[in-house]
Amino acid sequence: MADDNSKTNLPPLSLHVPEPKYRPGDTVDYSDVDIPSAGDQPRPDVSSDPAIMREMVYDMVRVLDEDYKAVGPWDPKLSDDTLLKMLKTMAQVRAFDDRLHRMQRQGKTSFYMKSTGEEATSVAAAMALHSDDMCFPSYRQQGILFVRGYPMVDMINQIFSNREDKLKGRQLPIMYCSRRLGFFSISGNLATQYPQAVGWAMASAAKGDTRIAATWCGEGSTAEGDFHSAMTFATVYNAPIIMNVVNNQWAISSFSGFAGGERTTFAARAAGYGIAGLRVDGNDPLAVYAATQWAAERARTNNGPTLIEHFTYRAEAHSTSDDPSAYRSAQEREEWPLGDPITRLKRHLIHRGVWSKEQHEALDKDCIEAVKVATKEAEKNGILGHGLHQPFETMFQDVFEEMPWHLKEQSEQANKEREIKWPDAEASR
Amino acid sequence: MTTMNMIEAINSGLDNMMARDDDVVIMGEDVGYFGGVFRATAGLQEKHGKTRCFDTPISECGIIGVAVGMAAYGMRPVPEIQFADYIYPGLDQLVSEAARLRYRSAAEFTSAITVRSPFGGGIFGGQTHSQSPESMFTHVCGLKTVIPSTPYDAKGLLISAIEDNDPVMFFEPKRIYNGPFTGYYDKPVEPWSKFESSEVPEDYYKIPIGKANIVREGEAVTVLAYGTMVHVANAVVEEHGVDAEVIDLRTLVPLDIETIEASVKKTGRCLIIHEATRTSGFGAELSALVQERCFYHLEAPIERVTGFDTPYPHSLEWAYFPGPVRIGEALEKIVGELTS
Ligand SMILES: Cc1ncc(C[n+]2csc(CCOP(=O)(O)OP(=O)(O)O)c2C)c(N)n1
Ligand SMILES: [Mg+2]
Numbered sequence: 027m028a029d030d031n032s033k034t035n036l037p038p039l040s041l042h043v044p045e046p047k048y049r050p051g052d053t054v055d056y057s058d059v060d061i062p063s064a065g066d067q068p069r070p071d072v073s074s075d076p077a078i079m080r081e082m083v084y085d086m087v088r089v090l091d092e093d094y095k096a097v098g099p100w101d102p103k104l105s106d107d108t109l110l111k112m113l114k115t116m117a118q119v120r121a122f123d124d125r126l127h128r129m130q131r132q133g134k135t136s137f138y139m140k141s142t143g144e145e146a147t148s149v150a151a152a153m154a155l156h157s158d159d160m161c162f163p164s165y166r167q168q169g170i171l172f173v174r175g176y177p178m179v180d181m182i183n184q185i186f187s188n189r190e191d192k193l194k195g196r197q198l199p200i201m202y203c204s205r206r207l208g209f210f211s212i213s214g215n216l217a218t219q220y221p222q223a224v225g226w227a228m229a230s231a232a233k234g235d236t237r238i239a240a241t242w243c244g245e246g247s248t249a250e251g252d253f254h255s256a257m258t259f260a261t262v263y264n265a266p267i268i269m270n271v272v273n274n275q276w277a278i279s280s281f282s283g284f285a286g287g288e289r290t291t292f293a294a295r296a297a298g299y300g301i302a303g304l305r306v307d308g309n310d311p312l313a314v315y316a317a318t319q320w321a322a323e324r325a326r327t328n329n330g331p332t333l334i335e336h337f338t339y340r341a342e343a344h345s346t347s348d349d350p351s352a353y354r355s356a357q358e359r360e361e362w363p364l365g366d367p368i369t370r371l372k373r374h375l376i377h378r379g380v381w382s383k384e385q386h387e388a389l390d391k392d393c394i395e396a397v398k399v400a401t402k403e404a405e406k407n408g409i410l411g412h413g414l415h416q417p418f419e420t421m422f423q424d425v426f427e428e429m430p431w432h433l434k435e436q437s438e439q440a441n442k443e444r445e446i447k448w449p450d451a452e453a454s455r
Numbered sequence: 456m457t458t459m460n461m462i463e464a465i466n467s468g469l470d471n472m473m474a475r476d477d478d479v480v481i482m483g484e485d486v487g488y489f490g491g492v493f494r495a496t497a498g499l500q501e502k503h504g505k506t507r508c509f510d511t512p513i514s515e516c517g518i519i520g521v522a523v524g525m526a527a528y529g530m531r532p533v534p535e536i537q538f539a540d541y542i543y544p545g546l547d548q549l550v551s552e553a554a555r556l557r558y559r560s561a562a563e564f565t566s567a568i569t570v571r572s573p574f575g576g577g578i579f580g581g582q583t584h585s586q587s588p589e590s591m592f593t594h595v596c597g598l599k600t601v602i603p604s605t606p607y608d609a610k611g612l613l614i615s616a617i618e619d620n621d622p623v624m625f626f627e628p629k630r631i632y633n634g635p636f637t638g639y640y641d642k643p644v645e646p647w648s649k650f651e652s653s654e655v656p657e658d659y660y661k662i663p664i665g666k667a668n669i670v671r672e673g674e675a676v677t678v679l680a681y682g683t684m685v686h687v688a689n690a691v692v693e694e695h696g697v698d699a700e701v702i703d704l705r706t707l708v709p710l711d712i713e714t715i716e717a718s719v720k721k722t723g724r725c726l727i728i729h730e731a732t733r734t735s736g737f738g739a740e741l742s743a744l745v746q747e748r749c750f751y752h753l754e755a756p757i758e759r760v761t762g763f764d765t766p767y768p769h770s771l772e773w774a775y776f777p778g779p780v781r782i783g784e785a786l787e788k789i790v791g792e793l794t795s
Binding site for chain 1 (some may be wrong): 484485487488489492505506509510511512513514515516517530540541542544579580581582583584640641733735761764765766768769770771772773775778780781784
């Protein structure tokens with residue numbers, strides 16, 4: 027027993043509850059945020075033992091320097107064409123987000139989530155993968171679908187839950203799915219995709235396939251048990267997987283401190299599991315590409331999993347359901363020390379002499395126009411409205427492969443109700 | 456008396472309890488500074504301090520596990536699970552731990568926790584913001600399950616739940632946070648302020664757990680409902696001009712069997728309504744109980760009106776929801792047997 031007589035002199039314990047530095051109205055000063063210089067980070071061999079990479083989980087892989095030049099060993103040395111494709115894709119994602127967010131505000135659908143400021147973490151990452159590698163995204167990786175060529179009209183049909191929605195109106199807007207493009211069905215339940223992605227990667231390895239898996243979650247979601255189960259399985263089975271943590275600093279109204287961010291980095295989680303960990307400037311598309319490329323090569327050569335923390339900032343609201351001015355300082359976005367991924371890549375391309383301000387303005391216009399056209403096209407198939415766009419029997423399909431008696435009965439009941447309640451509605455077609 | 460909607464009433468109940476009892480602490484995702492995604496805990500952190508009402512990591516397993524641990528110390532945690540659809544990662548802590556701690560420790564340890572969680576559909580929330588999982592918890596021995604249907608009841612029942620020394624699942628019908636819902640999605644919501652049950656004392660009061668409320672007396676049929684469906688049921692009964700007795704169960708476990716039994720013995724008929732899916736839903740338990748206890752008084756088969764046995768769809772929400780048409784049909788059927 028460690029008791030002693032001095033117990034009454036012990037100081038009282040106190041409970042620590044994290045508190046973000048800035049709240050609404052506060053002046054933001056990021057001068058104490060440690061941003062290592064671009065190009066300073068070593069690039070270990072892809073077969074390196076995670077033990078010799080421990081420093082990297084506290085460092086930050088950066089390629090674009092202050093003058094928007096690509097520097098250092100992590101420069102992926104991409105062609106002009108590849109970089110232009112990256113820029114255009116990110117610009118298209120942003121224009122898409124802006125317009126679809128507005129459409130929700132206009133009452134055309136129930137919900138929307140933007141990825142503004144975080145486009146590189148999905149666009150550049152997806153570009154560094156093979157097109158048949160399997161992605162297990164969270165809800166903020168629409169960029170992957172743009173890289174893989176999913177038609178915007180199909181995305182908007184899903185967002186409107188209209189009669190052409192490939193998911194038959196079953197899912198909340200933006201919870202896409204495309205097996206054809208290696209894009210797993212998005213779940214609303216956080217972090218569930220993490221162990222699933224590891225399982226897919228284990229299957230690929232067990233079958234002697236060459237494809238790898240990649241998954242994404244937010245920093246807030248790393249608190250879920252599923253994240254830690256995934257890490258354990260990934261390390262135990264040396265799974266060919268890239269696990270991305272998009273640290274955009276916020277989880278709805280909770281800052282990263284509520285996921286443990288006050289004490290260490292999210293990349294550092296890797297060290298405890300003996301997994302390779304990289305921490306990356308998530309607003310530097312070249313760094314994101316390079317890190318993903320490194321991890322993909324590592325996985326593909328049977329050197330196992332990598333955890334990548336993308337250090338970025340959620341520039342806008344969590345979703346259409348919240349107003350961030352109620353819980354964080356608006357200045358955070360303006361002062362964000364890592365800038366904006368699209369602006370940085372644009373400047374880099376201008377610096378390279380293959381792009382101009384005028385061309386970029388034209389690009390933005392084209393992107394807006396392209397979304398407009400896609401939206402008009404999708405609207406012809408209906409907007410959410412009362413929602414009754416699919417035949418009622420579709421509600422009972424796919425619960426099981428074969429419909430049991432009770433669902434058949436319920437399906438008949440639903441159709442009977444339709445005739446009473448909506449005799450001549452669009453729904454009865 | 457003040458006029459409160461259901462959110463304000465819940466907030467007031469939490470506030471009263473935090474003021475009365477230092478051991479009451481609130482925890483959950485976004486409940487602290489922000490005051491909760493539905494604003495149920497707005498202002499409580501500012502008023503009672505950061506260690507009494509605080510945000511948590513996004514881990515429902517952690518939230519419930521930690522609450523059990525704090526209760527083991529002797530506190531009275533009131534964890535919030537942001538949506539009932541997100542409670543599943545916390546299931547082991549509820550089923551194997553909170554529910555059985557009293558039993559397996561021979562009452563040396565108890566879990567005096569109240570898990571608040573918004574549930575139910577009607578807000579175009581898709582399958583992860585609409586579920587009604589209450590029967591998963593009523594099936595677990597050792598958990599109490601409470602579901603209010605008005606601001607007045609919400610506050611009084613919540614206070615009882617917090618003071619209860621057993622773990623209580625407190626499911627809040629989010630569709631009626633701002634006003635009752637009659638099942639007509641195309642009609643504007645009437646705010647709670649237009650209804651008497653929004654008259655809520657600012658001070659502490661209790662409504663006992665385990666006591667149902669007869670919200671409408673009648674002779675022709677007993678209608679059993681809870682949460683949002685109480686209002687839908689009432690509206691349908693009025694619309695069809697049926698002399699129904701509508702009972703708001705308020706507590707599913709422990710159930711007010713006396714009130715139910717007396718009513719069904721009087722009316723001879725029983726219609727059970729819930730939004731949750733049908734198979735193994737709480738209606739199945741109610742139906743079995745009524746049959747066991749009132750068989751010789753029944754003049755018609757017991758009817759159940761429920762959500763369909765599918766995941767909650769996004770777009771076909773109003774085809775899925777057990778609304779006026781489905782209820783009306785069952786009501787006519789069960790009272791129709793009167794003359795046959
Ligand atoms: C299991 C579960 N718990 C809670 C929620 C509610 N929720 C949705 S998003 C979110 C915040 C997630 O933050 P983060 O992981 O950082 O991702 P971000 O939104 O920043 O991309 C929460 C709490 C949920 N969807 N699933
Ligand atoms: Mg986040």
